[in-house]
Structures are given as C-alpha cells and as structure tokens.
Amino acid sequence: MLYQLYEAQRALLSPFAEFASASSKLYNHPLSPFTHTPMAHRVSAGLDLMHRLSKEYEKPEFNITSVNVGGVDVAVQEQVAINKPFCRLLRFKRFTDNLPMLTLMKDQPTVLIIAPLSGHHATLLRDTVRSLLQDHKVYITDWTDARMVPVEAGPFHLDDYVAYVQEFIRHVGPEVNVISVCQPTVPVLAAISLMASNDEPTPRTMTMMGGPIDARRSPTAVNNLAMNKSHEWFEHNVIYRVPVNYPGAGRRVYPGFLQHTGFVAMNPDRHLSSHYDYFLDLVRGDDESADAHRKFYDEYNAVLDMPAEYYLDTIKVVFQDFALVNGTWEVNGQLVRPQDITTSALLTIEGELDDISGAGQTKAAHELCTGIPKERQFHYDVEGAGHYGIFSGRRWREAVYLQVRSFIAAHQDDVGAGGRRNSRNGSARRKANAGA
Incomplete structure (x- = not known):
C-alpha cells in the first residue's frame, strides 16, 4: 500500500514541479518583466529549488562519447x-x-x-x-x-x-x-x-x-x-509490490524511494546544507557551483527498485x-x-x-x-x-x-594470472585457452 501512496503523491506533485520550473524561469529570463521586480533572483531561486525537490529523477545516461x-x-x-x-x-x-x-x-x-x-x-x-x-x-x-x-x-x-x-x-x-x-x-x-x-x-x-x-x-x-x-522485520517493513502502472506490476521489491530515504537519513544535515548552498548559488548567479549541485543530485536522486x-x-x-x-x-x-x-x-x-x-x-x-x-x-x-x-x-x-x-x-604478463587453471588443492595445473 505504501508504494501506491507514494505513486499517488508523485502524480500529484508532478504538475507542481513543472509549474515551479516554469515560474522560476519567468523570474529569471532576461526578456521577462518579472525579472526586474524586487527579490526576483530569490523568488526564482526558491522556485527552482522547489522544482528539484518535487520532480521525478529518471535514470541518467553515461554520456561518454x-x-x-x-x-x-x-x-x-x-x-x-x-x-x-x-x-x-x-x-x-x-x-x-x-x-x-x-x-x-x-x-x-x-x-x-x-x-x-x-x-x-x-x-x-x-x-x-x-x-x-x-x-x-x-x-x-x-x-x-x-x-x-x-x-x-x-x-x-x-x-x-x-x-x-x-x-x-x-x-x-x-x-x-x-x-x-x-x-x-x-x-x-x-x-x-x-x-x-x-x-x-x-x-x-x-x-x-x-x-x-x-x-x-x-x-x-x-x-x-x-x-x-x-x-522477518525486513520482509515485513521494506518489501512492497510494484504498482500497476509499471511493467513489473505485482513483483515484490525493495522500492527505490525507500532506499533514497535511507540514504538521506544517514546525513540529513549535509543534504540540507547542500540544498541551502544551492539556493544561495542561484541568488548570487554562481552557475558553476549550481551546475555541480545539479549534476550530483541528478545522479544521487535517481534510484531503482531491487x-x-x-x-x-x-x-x-x-x-x-x-x-x-x-x-x-x-x-x-x-x-x-x-x-x-x-x-x-x-x-x-x-x-x-x-x-x-x-x-x-x-x-x-x-x-x-x-x-x-x-x-x-x-x-x-x-x-x-x-x-x-x-x-x-x-x-x-x-x-x-x-x-x-x-x-x-x-599482472598482464604473469605466468599465473588468468592464463592457468585453478584446482581444489590450490595448484595451478593446465594451461587455459586465452581469448584475444
């Protein structure tokens, strides 16, 4: 039931996350009249942070080209x-x-x-x-x-x-x-x-x-x-069935959102400080530090079910x-x-x-x-x-x-490394066929 409640919450927050993202840009875009209002940078930074706290994080790509x-x-x-x-x-x-x-x-x-x-x-x-x-x-x-x-x-x-x-x-x-x-x-x-x-x-x-x-x-x-x-405690408290909106519906898993909660709970002060620093970086216009924060949490917040x-x-x-x-x-x-x-x-x-x-x-x-x-x-x-x-x-x-x-x-040219077989008595005996 907990997994279903989480999915319902995620669905409800999704429009808000998109609204916060759009509103943040409204107070930050150079052609927007709202950019020139008092406190515009702080409003934009706050909305951007809300967007990141409420959005869903998809699996990242390696992007090694x-x-x-x-x-x-x-x-x-x-x-x-x-x-x-x-x-x-x-x-x-x-x-x-x-x-x-x-x-x-x-x-x-x-x-x-x-x-x-x-x-x-x-x-x-x-x-x-x-x-x-x-x-x-x-x-x-x-x-x-x-x-x-x-x-x-x-x-x-x-x-x-x-x-x-x-x-x-x-x-x-x-x-x-x-x-x-x-x-x-x-x-x-x-x-x-x-x-x-x-x-x-x-x-x-x-x-x-x-x-x-x-x-x-x-x-x-x-x-x-x-x-x-x-x-038995783990089986009864952290294992749930996948909701019907996923291909694995009905499969028993340790949900990623529970794991993420555990990750954050290990160092809550560090994460709170990091997000506050991100807010200040946005206000100051420190794009390099803000990008570093985004890259880390885009990876850190993307979790999978086991x-x-x-x-x-x-x-x-x-x-x-x-x-x-x-x-x-x-x-x-x-x-x-x-x-x-x-x-x-x-x-x-x-x-x-x-x-x-x-x-x-x-x-x-x-x-x-x-x-x-x-x-x-x-x-x-x-x-x-x-x-x-x-x-x-x-x-x-x-x-x-x-x-x-x-x-x-x-150890690429060692006589024993990878090129010889093992045996139960611990002796290296017959030569193995090495792949190219």
Missing part, C-alpha cells in the same frame, strides 16, 4: 554485449582512424566493472568508466530497475546474481580484469571462487573496492541496521549469517571456497572515511583467498576518502585510479 587515449581523442560507442532480464552487460567500444593508436588500444587490458545493485544506477560509476577508458577496454554491468521487469521473468536471487557475474566473465574471456565496487564484492568473490573450484580460468586480477566482505569489522550504521533487525529475493538473500548471507567468512555459503548447492583461487592477483581498496563499508571489511578478502601467493596480494587505504571518493571524484582520478592502473598492468 569520447575519451583521450595517449593524447589522442577517440570516439566511444556504448554497446549492449549481453541483454538479460535483470541486467545488461555494456561495452564501451573505442574507435579511431589513427592506426598506431588503434594497435595500442587493441593491446590494452580488458576490465569488467561489476556495478552495485544497491539502489543507484550503474551511471554512478561514470567517473570510474571514463578514467578506465584511457588505458583499458571496458565493460560494465547495468542492472535493471526491478519495477521494469515483468513478473513472468521470474524471481532474482543472490544465487542468480552470482550466475550473472560468471556468465559475464566467461563472455569477456580469461584475460579479463574484474573490478567490483561496494555491494558486489561479495557475490563477485563467490562467483570467481566457484569458477576456481570447478577448474575454470579465473580473471587475471580482482580489484575489490569498499565492500562488505566481512561486515563484522568496524560496523557502520548500515551494517548495524542489517545485523540488529530480524530477517528484487525482494535478492535483497533479503543479501541481508541474510552477508550481514546476518556472515556465510562467506564463516565458510558456510552454498550457491546452488556448491560450497563457496575462496581458498581455491590461486592464479588471480588481488587488490583491495578502502576509504579512510567510508561510512558504508567500515575499515577492514574489504581487506578481509586476503584472509579468505589463502591460495593466492602473498606477492600477488595488495591493499590500498585512501586517506581522506569517503565511500564515493574511492571510485569517483578527485581522489579517484589522482590517486586511486593510478594504483588500479598500475596493479592491472603489472
């Missing part, structure tokens, strides 16, 4: 490599008629980014993708808003997430370098562990950034909520049973054994000020991946970075990316 590679601007085309009910595997293919640059790009490492399925769209990693495209061939998972998936497509569990990741890795090939950001660190480690246990080629490198591998360490407010409430089965599975497996670190997690009847991974190099990254995944939670992957030689295990703490700072913004571009790039480059 070009990138600079070695001093040469090359075109980028977004392609759908695999289209599944709950996710699209996107490839950002680069084009140029510069033959030396084309040869260089073909020899660059391939990266598969596993984006979070945790409320925001994959476009939140736009900065991550744009940086990686300078030196890599890039794929990314683009998770589908569950309210857009018809019930006939069936449920989507955490086990299905793991299966999706495995399919994407196999599609890209054993030369792939996998980067998982936040939530997917756990299912990605499970997917690669199962591939290793089944003697399949595993990725050359695994980069895990700000994820809850072991959520018991330095628990944050997010962890405490998941650990202190019962599984499948109920996947969300509840994650709460139980990751935050309540700690099944991965306890060695009790089974995916489709097979035990997840990170110790079976022997040929992939591992890099974990944590932000000093991360309030989503606490200190030590991602680093715990090293204690699980005992089959990986110590000389191919690395950890990087990002000083002064919060959760988003490790994959977006200045710290990502100037510090974190350089570490990731160097790590990937250093």
Whole structure:
C-alpha cells in the first residue's frame, strides 16, 4: 500500500514541479518583466529549488562519447554485449582512424566493472568508466530497475546474481580484469571462487573496492541496521509490490524511494546544507557551483527498485549469517571456497572515511583467498576518502585510479594470472585457452 501512496503523491506533485520550473524561469529570463521586480533572483531561486525537490529523477545516461587515449581523442560507442532480464552487460567500444593508436588500444587490458545493485544506477560509476577508458577496454554491468521487469521473468536471487557475474566473465574471456565496487564484492568473490573450484580460468586480477566482505569489522550504521533487525522485520517493513502502472506490476521489491530515504537519513544535515548552498548559488548567479549541485543530485536522486529475493538473500548471507567468512555459503548447492583461487592477483581498496563499508571489511578478502601467493596480494587505504571518493571524484582520478592502473598492468604478463587453471588443492595445473 505504501508504494501506491507514494505513486499517488508523485502524480500529484508532478504538475507542481513543472509549474515551479516554469515560474522560476519567468523570474529569471532576461526578456521577462518579472525579472526586474524586487527579490526576483530569490523568488526564482526558491522556485527552482522547489522544482528539484518535487520532480521525478529518471535514470541518467553515461554520456561518454569520447575519451583521450595517449593524447589522442577517440570516439566511444556504448554497446549492449549481453541483454538479460535483470541486467545488461555494456561495452564501451573505442574507435579511431589513427592506426598506431588503434594497435595500442587493441593491446590494452580488458576490465569488467561489476556495478552495485544497491539502489543507484550503474551511471554512478561514470567517473570510474571514463578514467578506465584511457588505458583499458571496458565493460560494465547495468542492472535493471526491478519495477521494469515483468513478473513472468521470474524471481532474482543472490544465487542468480552470482550466475550473472560468471556468465559475464566467461563472455569477456580469461584475460579479463574484474573490478567490483561496494555491494558486489561479495557475490563477485563467490562467483570467481566457484569458477576456481570447478577448474575454470579465473580473471587475471580482482580489484575489490569498499565492500562488505566481512561486515563484522568496524560496523557502520548500515551494517548495524542489517545485523540488529530480524530477517522477518525486513520482509515485513521494506518489501512492497510494484504498482500497476509499471511493467513489473505485482513483483515484490525493495522500492527505490525507500532506499533514497535511507540514504538521506544517514546525513540529513549535509543534504540540507547542500540544498541551502544551492539556493544561495542561484541568488548570487554562481552557475558553476549550481551546475555541480545539479549534476550530483541528478545522479544521487535517481534510484531503482531491487528484487525482494535478492535483497533479503543479501541481508541474510552477508550481514546476518556472515556465510562467506564463516565458510558456510552454498550457491546452488556448491560450497563457496575462496581458498581455491590461486592464479588471480588481488587488490583491495578502502576509504579512510567510508561510512558504508567500515575499515577492514574489504581487506578481509586476503584472509579468505589463502591460495593466492602473498606477492600477488595488495591493499590500498585512501586517506581522506569517503565511500564515493574511492571510485569517483578527485581522489579517484589522482590517486586511486593510478594504483588500479598500475596493479592491472603489472599482472598482464604473469605466468599465473588468468592464463592457468585453478584446482581444489590450490595448484595451478593446465594451461587455459586465452581469448584475444
């Protein structure tokens, strides 16, 4: 019922949002007589803020059409490599008629980014993708808003997430370098562990950034909520059915608007201050700062619904049973054994000020991946970075990316990296067929 009430409120506010936008322009347009009335700038700024607070935010686009590679601007085309009910595997293919640059790009490492399925769209990693495209061939998972998936497509569990990741890795090939950001660190480690246990080629490198591998360490407010409430509490209080005005009508989901409420509730003072500063920027005519605010909140306010089965599975497996670190997690009847991974190099990254995944939670992957030689295990703490700072913004571009790039480059020619198979006893045995 709550979802239906939210949709009714959204429908009622939609005309008001458009009216506020039009009225704001009326008090701001140079040809409008209202622009020259007293307090016009403040009235326009207030109406613009009302518009942004009441409007609906659609899924943003990546809008990456070009990138600079070695001093040469090359075109980028977004392609759908695999289209599944709950996710699209996107490839950002680069084009140029510069033959030396084309040869260089073909020899660059391939990266598969596993984006979070945790409320925001994959476009939140736009900065991550744009940086990686300078030196890599890039794929990314683009998770589908569950309210857009018809019930006939069936449920989507955490086990299905793991299966999706495995399919994407196999599609890209054993030369792939996998980067998982936040939530997917756990299912990605499970997917690669199962591939290793089944003697399949595993990725050359695994980069895990700000994820809850072991959520018991330095628990944050997010962890405490998941650990202190019962599984039944989540099922009864945050799971609702999609209204009839969406293709996924009747599907059980954790609605995006509830997730967004939780995001804001974590730092209400910060968001209130940000919106007040936006109002002042509009009054002062500081277009650059106002545009920066719009870009951030256009992304931050665009949320998606998560499948109920996947969300509840994650709460139980990751935050309540700690099944991965306890060695009790089974995916489709097979035990997840990170110790079976022997040929992939591992890099974990944590932000000093991360309030989503606490200190030590991602680093715990090293204690699980005992089959990986110590000389191919690395950890990087990002000083002064919060959760988003490790994959977006200045710290990502100037510090974190350089570490990731160097790590990937250093393990492309390793004898063990990606080019050999794993086995249950931890020995690298038969040579695998490497894709181009």
